[in-house]
Amino acid sequence: MTDEATKGTTLEGRLARLEEILARMESDEVALEEALKLFEEGVAHVREAEKVLSETELRVEELLASGETRALGGDET
Amino acid sequence: MADDLSLDLFDDGGDPDTEPGRDVEADSSDVEEGLASGSALREPKVWSVQQVNKAVRGLLESSVEPLWVGGEIGNWTRSRAGHCYFTLKDERAQLRAVMWAREAARLPIDPDEGTTVRVHGTLTLYEARGDMQFTVRRLEVEGGDGLWRKAFEKLKARLEVEGLLDPARKRPLPRYPGCIGVVTSPTGAALHDIRSVLARRAPWARVVLAGARVQGDGAAAEIAAAIERLAASGLPDVMIVGRGGGSIEDLWAFNEESVARAIAASPVPVVSAVGHEVDVTISDLVADVRSPTPSAAAEAVVPDAVVLLGLLARAPERLGRALRRTAARPRVEVRERLSRLARSIERRLAPARQTLDMGAVRLERRMATLVAARRARAQALTGRLEALSPLSTLGRGYAVARAEDGSVLRSVADFEPGRRFRLRVEDGTVEAQTIETETLDAGRHDDD
Numbered sequence: 001m002t003d004e005a006t007k008g009t010t011l012e013g014r015l016a017r018l019e020e021i022l023a024r025m026e027s028d029e030v031a032l033e034e035a036l037k038l039f040e041e042g043v044a045h046v047r048e049a050e051k052v053l054s055e056t057e058l059r060v061e062e063l064l065a066s067g068e069t070r071a072l073g074g075d076e077t
Numbered sequence: 078m079a080d081d082l083s084l085d086l087f088d089d090g091g092d093p094d095t096e097p098g099r100d101v102e103a104d105s106s107d108v109e110e111g112l113a114s115g116s117a118l119r120e121p122k123v124w125s126v127q128q129v130n131k132a133v134r135g136l137l138e139s140s141v142e143p144l145w146v147g148g149e150i151g152n153w154t155r156s157r158a159g160h161c162y163f164t165l166k167d168e169r170a171q172l173r174a175v176m177w178a179r180e181a182a183r184l185p186i187d188p189d190e191g192t193t194v195r196v197h198g199t200l201t202l203y204e205a206r207g208d209m210q211f212t213v214r215r216l217e218v219e220g221g222d223g224l225w226r227k228a229f230e231k232l233k234a235r236l237e238v239e240g241l242l243d244p245a246r247k248r249p250l251p252r253y254p255g256c257i258g259v260v261t262s263p264t265g266a267a268l269h270d271i272r273s274v275l276a277r278r279a280p281w282a283r284v285v286l287a288g289a290r291v292q293g294d295g296a297a298a299e300i301a302a303a304i305e306r307l308a309a310s311g312l313p314d315v316m317i318v319g320r321g322g323g324s325i326e327d328l329w330a331f332n333e334e335s336v337a338r339a340i341a342a343s344p345v346p347v348v349s350a351v352g353h354e355v356d357v358t359i360s361d362l363v364a365d366v367r368s369p370t371p372s373a374a375a376e377a378v379v380p381d382a383v384v385l386l387g388l389l390a391r392a393p394e395r396l397g398r399a400l401r402r403t404a405a406r407p408r409v410e411v412r413e414r415l416s417r418l419a420r421s422i423e424r425r426l427a428p429a430r431q432t433l434d435m436g437a438v439r440l441e442r443r444m445a446t447l448v449a450a451r452r453a454r455a456q457a458l459t460g461r462l463e464a465l466s467p468l469s470t471l472g473r474g475y476a477v478a479r480a481e482d483g484s485v486l487r488s489v490a491d492f493e494p495g496r497r498f499r500l501r502v503e504d505g506t507v508e509a510q511t512i513e514t515e516t517l518d519a520g521r522h523d524d525d
Binding site for chain 1: 251252253254255256258263272275276279280281282283284285286287288303306307309310312314385386388389392393395396397399400403419
């Protein structure tokens with residue numbers, strides 16, 4: 001398992017949450033305290049997602065019978 | 078034919094099983110001698126049933142080449158061991174046939190009674206019963222894919238009844254998967270295609286392959302197991318299950334129930350990618366999304382990078398604007414500060430990717446400043462409150478003198494010489510006694 005196994009810290013989780021935050025902040029009447037919190041959270045997600053997206057090489061692994069993975073070489077494109 | 082038969086019957090040591098193509102010509106002289114010696118006793122040679130059947134079997138197997146026979150299926154029975162027994166018939170005749178488990182296992186489904194088939198195999202004799210029997214190696218239903226089609230329809234109907242094909246079951250694909258599970262052959266073209274597309278469109282992604290053979294005996298079980306293994310790993314956000322194109326027989330594993338059930342049970346959405354443009358497979362029907370090829374599947378699972386980066390680039394600005402708008406509502410003092418904050422954040426978090434990181438750091442700093450300012454204000458307030466507390470005054474070195482009855486002694490007049498009293502200082506009390514007193518000028522304060 002990796003650190004990404006925890007939902008909410010995956011790219012999917014971050015971007016989905018970011019969209020949620022944007023929608024809430026842009027449409028609802030949000031209390032200031034909450035808006036501040038959302039703002040902070042939103043920017044953190046942008047920052048983390050950027051970090052993930054700056055990966056430039058596809059990671060390809062093979063799932064072994066043990067449940068562990070190992071990098072799969074070859075077939076470079 | 079009759080001569081050949083007798084030749085074998087007289088040769089007691091011969092084994093038609095192991096020497097089916099024996100050179101009968103070479104033995105003819107021995108046999109004639111045998112006939113001669115037998116006839117000398119004038120007793121007819123009596124053959125055992127076993128001998129006859131064994132000889133006929135040898136004859137059939139050695140003299141009839143493998144052939145195709147066409148007919149209708151009758152009395153199809155599949156034994157517990159998987160061997161299939163049936164009768165081939167037409168209007169005038171019947172032929173017993175057997176298909177051993179090894180070959181029968183390749184049939185997608187048992188043929189119905191009366192199905193017109195053609196079978197390829199060899200003639201033999203079932204010695205125990207003396208029945209001529211056709212050993213079938215290959216069975217084909219007229220119309221090419223007949224049996225496959227039938228098996229497909231049957232499984233489809235069953236899964237439909239269970240609701241597994243219900244469009245309402247289809248789950249949307251995650252929009253931004255970080256990890257993509259792939260079930261296919263580790264050596265196939267499908268994996269290569271999927272890798273190329275993902276490397277181009279989503280280089281940030283992680284691909285986890287669970288390898289499985291995608292055709293041949295046992296392929297379905299391997300594919301189902303690989304899907305389950307991936308699901309159990311908890312790694313993928315979405316799965317691609319498939320292989321490159323092939324004949325209906327090559328693709329058959331994707332029409333097997335075990336694969337269909339594994340797909341249906343997957344906790345994450347599954348994209349089927351069986352390279353078969355014409356026909357749909359059961360896997361396609363059960364999967365959440367069907368793709369015509371592995372490449373198309375890879376494109377379906379990752380977002381358009383431009384859209385994604387656009388969202389990210391605009392997000393800080395949008396957040397800032399929304400925050401400023403919210404901040405415009407409440408109290409004036411806070412509004413001022415927050416809108417300044419939001420403006421500065423917006424300025425610094427320029428949409429360009431490189432500056433995002435820096436901007437966020439500055440943002441954090443600004444937020445910290447804001448928090449610090451609030452904390453300072455709160456501390457100032459607390460300080461003022463504390464100033465009003467008598468305990469705090471004592472802390473600065475003042476003391477309160479009290480009489481034994483607890484009344485506060487405020488004036489020199491209260492301290493008669495020799496009077497005992499109690500001093501309250503910050504951390505306790507002191508017993509004291511007046512020795513001498515002096516009255517100061519009025520209006521003057523006793524400062525330290």
